[in-house]
Amino acid sequence: MAHTAVDLNRLSAMDTREASRLLKGVRAAALAGDPPPAAPRPDIAASWRRMLAGGVHPDRDARSRMLSLAETEERRQLSPLREILPVLREGLLPALDGALHIMVVADADGRLLWREGASAILRRADRLGFSVGADWAEGVVGTNGVGTALVTRRPVQVFSAEHFVSSHHDWTCAGAPLHDPRDGSLLGVVDVSGPLATMHPATLAWVSSVARLAERELRVRHLESLERLRAVAAPILARLPGRALAVDGHGWTAAVTGVTPVDRLPLPKGFGPGRVWLAQLGDCGVEPLPGGWLIRIDGARTGGAAAGRVVLDLSRPRGWSATVYGAAGSWSQELSPRHAELLFLLADCPRGRSAAELAQELFGDPTRTVTVRAEMSRVRRHLAGVLAHRPYRFAEGVEVELIRPADPRTLLPHSTAPSVIRARVGRGGPGVIP
Structure with missing residues (x-):
């Protein structure tokens, strides 16, 4: 005899304890192989089957290694999710304090990178291991709004004992996946979680709508980047x-x-x-x-590195640029203060520098490699094919001309990097780095 699947609207209309008892009965029957009082919802049943096959313990709270602060920060800096945090916050946070929920944003590995919301619920989440740097992949902590949404690539809501692991039964969560509109890849999940008493079937629609707005923001940013590329490419193509x-x-x-x-x-x-x-x-x-x-x-053969020459112009106060000359012509990229520093350090050391060496030269601290790698990732997006890595350096065959200010004391005046400070007492004027 077929059983009717659990209905979320019916659950929300029940007393919290009654709803929890029903779901615990469904879960217990599924674990024992007995006829359930109601069928679990299809996504939940499929997840439970994965948990049983994968050996996740239904009553043991397993946790994997937490990311260190440095590892978490590096993932944050390199993740496209950081670009859409304002959209997620604007769409979700205003209602969270009153609803006793928290918002978490996890990457595609299930690692929690950001977490915000009601302070009382944050403290409860800490006791559950639901904190920044934790691994909430389904195969680690069982059925949940983060890990299950990553597996199914669909929005999912999990109430009480629908969580496979019993220590999560006092919680309700709703997670929606976030995709990169450029290539469809899975970036991560945004999830809203809270105590069981806060469950409501409309929460999933709310979280899903905000996730779609965030993806739209990524699409807008992508179109803007194509416009910037078009502005550079059009005059080159015309020639x-x-x-x-x-x-x-x-x-x-x-x-x-x-x-x-x-x-x-x-x-x-x-x-x-x-x-x-x-x-x-x-x-x-x-x-x-x-x-x-x-x-x-079928164009002219370019040989090895298509960019033959780079002019790094640091001669004008706060007007720093890198101009790349190739077989098809040239283009220029304005540089931020940090990127001007990094390119100066690479031009000053043709053999290249490791992330630790750049951190030492920038900050006097070789352990600050997370910041260096994140910034080098950004500058390499603009100068693809011009810069190489391992170690970071200008690509082989690229001639680098470094134009310094006439007065060496005005070289990158914002910078406190030891290499820059040393260069300020040296000579000014143009120079060529072979």
Whole structure:
């Protein structure tokens, strides 16, 4: 005899203790293989089957190693999720204090990177191990709004004893996955959790709506980045004979000349400057652009590194730039104070520097590698093909011209980096780093 699945609206209308008793009876029957008083909801039943097959203990609160503060911060800095935190906060936080909920944002591994909300609930969550740096993957802590949403890639709500592990039965949670609109990859999950008494079937729709708004924000930012790439690429394409196109790092087209536009061009793994064979285009020459690539179809052979020369101009106060010269022409990228410092340090040491060495030169502290790696990741997005890593350096075959201010005392005046301070007492004027 088939049993009717648990109905969320019916549950929310019940007394909290009555609803909890019903769900505990459903779970106990499922674990024992007995006929349940009601069928578990399909997503919950599927998750329980995964937990049983994976050996997750239903009554033991297992936890994996917490991320260190440095590891957490590095994940935060490198994650696209940090760009949409304002949208998530605006959509969820105003209602959380009154509702006794908390908001958590986890990455695609199930690691909690951000957590905010009612202070009393945050303290209760700490006792459960539901804190920043914790691993809430389904295979570690059982059925839950973070880990199960990551597995199913769909929004999921988990009430009381629908959590596979019994220590979570006093909680309710609703999680919605967050995807990167550029390539559809899973970025993580936003979840709203709280005590069982706060359960409401509409919570999932609310969290899902905010997640879709956040994904829309990522899409808007992507379109803006394509516009910036188009502004740089258009004059270069106008000067080129033959066929060419400019694409971003995910293959989305910003501008074309001589070819039929396509929305997106599949790029192979390890795509970079030089000669590349692309299934849709054939043999192509690839050169770096800020935030993307210039692809010349049957174009002039570029040999190794397509960028032959970089001029790092630090001569103007707060007007620092990097100009890249390649076979197809040149383009310039304005530099932030931090990126100007980093490029100066690399130009000053052609052999390259490790993250620890850059941290020592920037901050006098070799342990601050998290900040260095995050900043180098950002600057390399703009100077793809120009910079290499392991160690960080200008790519082989790229000539670097460093233009210093006429008065060396005005070199990067904001900087307290030891290398910059030493350079201020040296000579000024232009120089070439071979």
